[in-house]
Amino acid sequence: MALSEEAWDEMFAGLASYLWALAGKLIDEPRRLPLYEKTIVDALRDRARFEGETTAAMKAWLTGIMRNDAIDLARSRDRGPVEVSLDDSSEPATCAEVLLGALDARSTGPQTRAAALLDLARALRALPEGERACIVLYLLEDLTVPEIAQRLGRPESTVKKACYRAARRMREHLGLALS
Secondary structure: OOOOHHHHHHHHHHOHHHHHHHHHHHOOHHHHHHHHHHHHHHHHHOHHHOOOOOHHHHHHHHHHHHHHHHHHHHHOOOOOOOOOOOOOOOOOOOHHHHHHHHHOOOOOOHHHHHHHHHHHHHHHHHOOHHHHHHHHHHHOOOOOHHHHHHHHOOOHHHHHHHHHHHHHHHHHHOOOOOO
């Protein structure tokens, strides 16, 4: 018997403090928050793959995801941040920018970050399929607009519009003010 979405969300949110502590053990302090957030985003993206029904099973599953993410971060430590403008003529907002905006009015502890990331997952699921495909490739796969266009076989202008609309719908879903 698979967990209901509500049970999964509750179990997942209950492990936020554990994940925050584990991130502190696996990686240096400056990269702790990025590891924590990447693990949560990866878990939300792959939630359908979780087949357990207990907190212990989810804890083991999340530990594996975080361990792999820590290895990925260690391998990419020389890669610098990507600068992205939030005006309408630019590329869409990055996942971090959307989350930082969502967390702006909330406290920044591990429990509220997990709740914000669950809200982000719900916002992604609410998007039309075409927009979701574009924004997921942009946010989670870190592809550029030309790479997404090539992968999906769509014009770059269509991909750019889909990413912009998806980011705007997500901000609306998350209750963020549009700039």
